[in-house]
Amino acid sequence: MDDHFHDACGIFGVYNHAEAANLVYLGLYALQxxxxxxxxxxSVEERIFHxxxxxxxxxxxFxxxxxxxxxxxxxxxxxxxSTAGGSANVRNIQPLVVDTAQGGMAVAHNGNLVNAVEMRRQLERQGSIFQSTMDTEVIVHLAAxxxxxxxxxRLVEALHQVRGAYALLAMGEDCVIGVRDPDGMRPLVLGRWPDRENTYVLSSETCALNLVEAQFVRDIQPGEMVVISAKGVESFFPFPKRASHHMCIFEYIYFARPDSTIDGINVYESRKRIGARLAQEHPVTADLVVPVPDSGVxxxxxxxxxxxxxxxxGIIRNHYVGRTFIEPQQAIRHFGVKIKLNTNPQIVExxxxxLxxxxxxxxxxxxxxVKMVRAAGAKEVHLRISSPPTTHPCYYGIDTPxxxxxxxxxxxxxxxRAYTTADSLGFLSLEGLYKAVNNGHEHGFCDACFSGNYPILFPKHEEEPQLTLLQEI
Structure with missing residues (x-):
């Protein structure tokens, strides 16, 4: 029924607020x-984690x-x-919470580690016992x-031993920490409540800040760690600097909510520019432009x-479809799509x-x-796709075939085109996608799902980096 890529996770954290858990609940609601x-x-209160x-x-x-x-x-x-680690096991639900010799710790992670299997085997040989199948637990063991x-x-030392894409939140007994991987693949932003002293929020997207009425401060930079404590917000760059950054470009195509701004680029406006560029690259004589809701709007x-x-x-989405449903025993053509999307024949006939x-x-x-729209009476159906052809899977935290x-x-x-039964088919070029999203900026992106160029190499191709530790925290 749902033939899309899916982002792995959303994370949200609050420091120094009397309603911290309630605000995190609302933040997660916005990141659903x-x-x-x-x-x-x-949450943590007087060194006790709840x-x-x-x-x-x-x-x-909740x-x-x-x-x-x-x-x-x-x-x-x-x-x-879920991507790495199945969803069926409740032990795979984050944040992970552990007690260590140095105190308690909770970790929540958005992304995927390309060397997680290798690191897990190494840790198990050294006596570590894993409770889940998530790569996040590798980070926890290394930090512990x-x-x-x-x-x-401890977190920096752990992250120097892993490779992959991540935006990460960690919480100790007296601090909240946010980290973005050196390539900047996954988004993470900092916000605050201006009427409250030293009260901050970290979120995957800015749309969640709006819901809790927090003020956007800035994006966490690629390779940056922010430590929020009684000292305020401290910023560190403990990883070797990359020549270029690689934000996942699919955030601007599909993953992020349209009302979010990521690395200074408004998602809604970037998607409109993408559509305009698509019209330039693949013009067609037609009567109507109809989006596949909601992501195509x-x-x-x-x-x-x-x-x-x-x-x-011309297509209306049913927003009240659950994740499971009872399929009729008698065949209804395209049932899985029809329960979610319905054509409006009076518009398209x-x-x-x-499309x-x-x-x-x-x-x-x-x-x-395409067949549903044609069955509703459309004379022609021209399919236009606001991204390049997807030719490669993602290994950085996106659920892909x-x-x-x-x-x-x-x-x-x-x-x-023949398989989809469309009268014509056009994909946006990779060059056009970059121009539409950047719009004068000079951001670098990960486009591996379109190009096959993977910016983070896999363990057999890697050399160990020089370890850089925090000195004055």
């Missing part, structure tokens, strides 16, 4: 699009009595869509084994404005339709939607 399989919150985690959506996991038990002035939370004096130093607006073709909501979507992964959903399952990896554009 980043993970719908499980949610968790950990934890509540469960399967399902944020509103299903009830008022649960939040009342999460006492303390600081808390971190996590929503998850460190002999460094403070939690930030901003790009379809941009396509409409650039082409002059009217925009219409007899019309030449430009705008964000990506083609396996192609199965695109094929069904194997390359064998990706339609564009083994089919030409014409073969994909």
């Amino acid at each position: 699009h980043r993970g719908q399989e499980s949610a968790g919150i950990v 934890c509540n985690r469960g399967k399902g959506l944020v509103a299903d996991v 009830k008022r009595p649960d939040l009342d038990q999460l006492r303390g002035l600081q808390a971190i939370g996590h929503v998850r869509y 084994r460190s002999q460094r004096r403070t939690l930030p130093e 901003p790009a379809a607006l941009g396509f409409s404005q650039a082409s002059g073709i009217p925009f219409e909501l 007899g019309k030449r339709v430009v 705008v979507d964000d990506s083609v992964v396996r192609g199965t959903t695109s094929r069904k939607i 194997t390359r064998r399952e990706l339609l564009a990896a083994s089919h030409t554009i014409e073969e994909m």
Whole structure:
């Protein structure tokens, strides 16, 4: 039913607020699009860590009595869509909480470590016992084994031993820490409440700051660690500097909420520019521009404005579909898509339709939607995709099929057009995507799912970096 890539997680943390856990709950609610399989919150009060985690959506996991038990002035939370580590095991729900010789620690992680298996085997040979199958637990074990004096130093020593993409929150007994990987693949922002002294928030996206009425301060920089404590916000850059950064470009295509701004680029405006560029690269004579809701809407607006073709909501999304449903025994064609999306025949009947979507992964959903629009009476259906062909899987924290399952990896554009049954098919070029997203900026991106150029190499190709530790925390 859902043939999209999925981001792995969303993270949210609060320091020095009397309603820390309640605010984290609201923050996770705003980040629900980043993970719908499980949610968790950990708070700390007088060196005691309080934890509540469960399967399902944020509103299903946490009830008022649960939040009342999460006492303390600081808390971190996590929503998850599993990649490394299966979702079935409740032990795979974050944040992880452990007691160490140096005190308690909680960790929440968005991303994926490419050397997690190697590091896990090494730690197990040295006597470590793992409770979950998540790569996040590798970081926890490495930090717990460190002999460094403070939690930030132990965390740095741990992160120097792993490779991959991550935005990470850690919480000690008296601090909240945010770290972004040196390539800057996953987003992380800092906010604060201006009417409260030394009260801060860390979030995957700015949209969550708006909900809790916190003020955006800045993006955490690639390779930066911020330590929030009674001293305020301290910033460190303990990792070797990269020549360029590699924010996941799919954040701007699909993952992030349209009302978020990431690394200075507004997601909604970037998607409209993407749609406008798509109209320039793949013009078509048509009567209507129709988005595949909801992710295709901003790009379809941009396509409409650039082409002059009217925009219409020819497909309506049912927002109340649960993650599971009972499928009828008697066959209903395209049931999985129809329960989520429904065409409006009065809008599309007899019309030449430009159908705008964000990506083609396996192609199965695109094929069904094109057939639905045609069955509703459309005279022509021209499929336009607001990203390049997806030819490679992601290994950095995105749930993707194997390359064998990706339609564009083994089919030409014409073969994909024939498979989806569209009258024409056009993908945005990689060059056009960069120009539309950057819009005058000079950001670097990870585009491995389109190009096959993986910026973080895998362990057999890597050389050990020179270790840089924090000196004055």
